[in-house]
Amino acid sequence: MDYANNDGQDIASICLLAGKIILQNGGETYRVEDTMVRIAEAYGVANAYSYVTPTGIIFALDGAAQSTRLVRISERSTNLKKVTLVNDISRRICQGSLQRHEAYKQLQDIEQAKDDYPAWLKVLVAAVASGCFLIMFRGSWNDFLPVALASGIGFLCLLTLHRIMPITFFASFLSAVISGSLAVLMVWLGIGHNLDKIIIGSIMPLVPGLHITNAVRDLMAGHLVSGLSKGAEAFLIAFAIGAGIAFVLSVYP
Structure with a gap:
């Protein structure tokens, strides 16, 4: 199945940002892969592939031109609140109640939030x-x-x-x-x-x-x-x- 280039890039960006936040803040590898694949499926991508290690994420959409993306993870900490927030966004996406631009904006807010404990x-x-x-x-x-x-x-x-x-x-x-x-x-x-x-x-x-x-x-x-x-x-x-x-x-x- 072919996806419009812009649509594929938007979906890949959302999946990668969600996975990056989870991995950087103490989430498990299988949780990252599962979350990214579920988000892609919710947005109509039947075949999405992800490979995650503690230091990097590789993600691709089947059939989308230039969809393979790599994100390097250089810093990791423990902030399970951010992991929980991303999981909540993922569930809302799977329920069909969150559009792409809204999901990406909320994920950006989570990534940039300075809500760590003093x-x-x-x-x-x-x-x-x-x-x-x-x-x-x-x-x-x-x-x-x-x-x-x-x-x-x-x-x-x-x-x-x-x-x-x-x-x-x-x-x-x-x-x-x-x-x-x-x-x-x-x-x-x-x-x-x-x-x-x-x-x-x-x-x-x-x-x-x-x-x-x-x-x-x-x-x-x-x-x-x-x-x-x-x-x-x-x-x-x-x-x-x-x-x-x-x-x-x-x-x-």
């Missing part, structure tokens, strides 16, 4: 969550404040280092060193008591939980390349965290 709120949540992990691991309430301080400062360093250096491995390593050093310092000062539980709780916000989850889900969905690459990334981050704590414990026995 750094102070992320640090506060990370600190409280670490304290809760401490209690879950049968730690003492007396160590709640030390683990919250160590985690909060370490997570703040992670956010700062991510802006300075794009290499996640080194940012995770240095953040783990800072959290571990603060945990050792507070135990040495007598503020904290159980060093093991404090260290475990303080590094929990650094653990790549979303990467691991997405890797497993992609592997289960048959996306072996994406699943293995995300799993390798999660392993490197986990290794960096472990290396940072091992460094601290070797320096401060």
Whole structure:
């Protein structure tokens, strides 16, 4: 089936923008491919093909001239609110209640929106969550404040280092060193008591939980390349965290 050139380009642009937003903000690979194909089908394209990896998207409409497009993904973060908004737009498109120009405009608004949570709120949540992990691991309430301080400062360093250096491995390593050093310092000062539980709780916000989850889900969905690459990334981050704590414990026995 042949599509008018402008129609094909418009549909491809909508599909690629939707997939790009999902992939950049923590969505799974199979979700990206499924969303793009469903949008194309809703706009009358029976045969659409997509190939997605964590660093790029290839999309083509069967029968449309010059329809094959490539988008490079260089930055990825976690913002599941944007993923949810794109999923909502996709459902409305499939229901036939959203025209092409309206869908593209709304997707652009989502991509450009600066609705990320402020750094102070992320640090506060990370600190409280670490304290809760401490209690879950049968730690003492007396160590709640030390683990919250160590985690909060370490997570703040992670956010700062991510802006300075794009290499996640080194940012995770240095953040783990800072959290571990603060945990050792507070135990040495007598503020904290159980060093093991404090260290475990303080590094929990650094653990790549979303990467691991997405890797497993992609592997289960048959996306072996994406699943293995995300799993390798999660392993490197986990290794960096472990290396940072091992460094601290070797320096401060």
